[in-house]
Amino acid sequence: MVTEEDVRAALGAHTVPELLRRNADEYGGLPALTGADGSTWTWRELHERVRAAANGLRALGLRRGERMLIGMSSRPEHWVVDLAAVELGAIPCTTYATLSPEQIRQVAVHSGASVVVLEGPAELARWELALAAMPALKGVVVVQDAGGGHQSYAGLLAAGPGEAAETEPEAGQDDTVAMIYTSGTTGDPKGVVLTHRNVLYQCALQELVQPAPPHPRTVAYLPLAHIAERVLGIYLPLYTAGHVTICADSTRLLATLTRVRPQAFFGVPRVWEKFAAGLQQALSGLDGAARDAVGRARELAAEAYRIRATGAPLPGELATALERADQAVLRPLRERIGLAEAVRLGSGAAPIPAEVLEFFGSLGMTIMEVWGLSETTGAATSTFPDRYRAGTVGLPMPGMELRLAEDGEVLVRGPLVFPGYLQRDGRIEPVVDADGWLATGDIGRIGEDGLLLIVDRKKEMIITSSGKNIAPSAVESLLRAHPLIGYAVVVGDRRPYLTALLMLDEEAAHAWAAAQGLAAVELKELAAEPRVLAEVTAAVERANAALSRPEQVKAFRVLDHVWSPASGELTPSLKLRRRVIERRYAEVIEELYAEGS
CATH class of the missing domain: 3.30.300.30 (ANL, C-terminal domain)
Incomplete structure (x- = not known):
């Protein structure tokens, strides 16, 4: 079992800028980032672009501790400016593309941001109201078709990597690395501040709990304003020196997965439900011997799924039969959704029906269900490969503690809990109680097997x-x-x-x-x-x-x-x-x- 001490040892003294330098030095020739157009940057190339962008942002006036808002789709330049801000000790924050102009204005004013990076003319138009209401604004960078006196992305990088960014004070693990505005399902969005320690502790435990192959391939398809994609699309690839392929168009997700064949994948429940529906439709069209072969293979996998849930080893005869059936029947089915090589599968952000988890279990896929918030740096609890029950969200992550309040509200504390919310005056206000417990707003129940079941949001x-x-x-x-x-x-x-x-x-x-x-x-x-x-x-x-x-x-x-x-x-x-x-x-x-x- 992975312990908090194991995670802290793996975390070491890492910070985001230090990991980027390490990857450039030790894995410089390996692929780091592939855009939607198929172009790929190595870790050395990504590092050079980040240093150049950091110099450009510094020239614009971005300073340590200041906020920088990003209004951009998932594209390589997004990664560059985000990491460049962190190089300077500034705080990047991606806004959701679905915000209305008035919502953008509210976030912009609340953040007190001094620099804004936008994708193009369409974003400039949507941000017009916000830009006019930002008293601390020093500059606007526009990636495509800048015009209007704004700084172009090409101009931002024009000075080259240089050495200026290297003179910034070295980041500490308790320094802020990013801010996320919550998506506001039950109220107004709030600015969640996260530290290097928060995000890299999450990365270290993910790798220890379910190790992926060295330099794993992954696909980034969720908005970078979402905590899951920030961890899985930016920080975890930095930690593992992995290779991220960007899928900016959700309708192309299946095509991207089948091309990339990722070794780890996190799907929100709606994605898993759609994959399940597509596979079930395909299976319903089978006839005769093919249908019988799939049925027998799925029965073996379903039995193995039930046994593994308790941590028990598979009987030898079942393991042998399943291995043969998996190679001949089940693996080709997993290839249809590009996940035959994925060794780490997860679901979260909303409840996933137990029937969907059990369906994929019958295809040889054990999807770990996680639960958490932006305020807990994503996953605070998870099911584990040897401890799960469909419909539950498992046990606390190593180092995290959990208890239920009298009304059933889930309380957590530990190294993944954020330092607090950004206030309008720039302060970070903690929201934990005197003993460090964070009230999550979720109602839960702990089963006889110790696994947590989330009942619902307290307000819902x-x-x-x-x-x-x-x-x-x-x-x-x-x-x-x-x-x-x-x-x-x-x-x-x-x-x-x-x-x-x-x-x-x-x-x-x-x-x-x-x-x-x-x-x-x-x-x-x-x-x-x-x-x-x-x-x-x-x-x-x-x-x-x-x-x-x-x-x-x-x-x-x-x-x-x-x-x-x-x-x-x-x-x-x-x-x-x-x-x-x-x-x-x-x-x-x-x-x-x-x-x-």
Whole structure:
């Protein structure tokens, strides 16, 4: 078992700039970063660009401790300016691309940033309101088509690497390395400040708990404003001298995975659900001997998945049979999603249905479910290769402590807990109590096996008019178990019973319709198609059968459009914005209760 002492020993005295220099010196010729256009930079080339950008930012006036905002998609220049700010001891912060101009203004003013780096004219237009409201602003860098008197990215790098950045005081592990504005599912965004120690402790424990091969290949596809991608896309590759391939277009994720064949992959639940739906669709088309072979192989893998969950060794006969079946049958299935070589698989940011984890378990894939917040540098708990149960988020990470408050709120403390929130005057205000405990806002329950189950966000618990406390995410997870249902929002606070808004999974719905021989091709048509509605009704009934009476959904509405971060119903990490949804669909919700009264 990995201990806190093991992690601290692996962490050593590393900082982000020191690791970048190490990689340039020791692994300079190895690939570091591949852009969406296929161009690749080595660690030496990346380091040179970072030093050049640091000199350019220094010339713009960026100084130690100042904040720098980045409004840019995932592209190599994003990595460069982020790491360049850290070279100077400044604090980079990426903003979500889905923020409105007014939300950008609020973040910009709150941050007190002195430098802003934007992608191009479109971002300049969206940031116009914010830039005019930033009294501390010293300069704006524009990567594409600068114009307007702003600093171009090419001009930023023009001075070359030089030595100026090297004269900056050496970073310490307790210095700030980044700031993240939370995505605001339950309230206004807050600036979460993280240190070198926070992020590199997370990297060290990840490698110790589930080691990847040397210099592992990974794919970065989540926004760099998200804690998961900052750790997995920036800091962990620095720690391992790995090779990151950027996938800036989420619709190209599957194609990117099958090309790169990463050795580690973290998927938010929606990604895993879509992969599962696609594989299930493919398996449903098998016939005869192929179907029988897959069925037998999956039975072996499912049995192994159940045994490994307890930490017990596989019986010799099962291990031998599974090895043969894996090579002949299961590995080719994993190749379809590009994950046949992945040795570290994770899921987090939202609950993932147990059925999805068990499905992948039957394909020889053990997905570790993690739980945490931006405030805990991502994963504070995790299931482990020899200790897991589908539906739980496992045990505290090495060095982390966990306990439940009287009302069931999960409290944590340890080296992954952030130092505090940025205040408007530049101070960092801690939010832990006198003993170092952070109240996470999540309600949890610890099972007899010691594994943590997250019930729901404390602020999102539903209390019905009869006083029953219900966790909506548990009900929604059962509803989403059917591939047709992409998202589900359960409503019922201070109401006599639960209702639900259901959104079809566009890809799965079209595939299902084609298999049924339906002529309808538009989502709006499918949402009203009787056979689709009958299938969804059956899915709701199956979910209700697994629920207590107060938790059952009494009425629902299938929506005829999709939700996205751009339309505002989802956060950039694809979590539900319940307040937004309930406000926008207030009339539909009232109709559901009127119909049932």
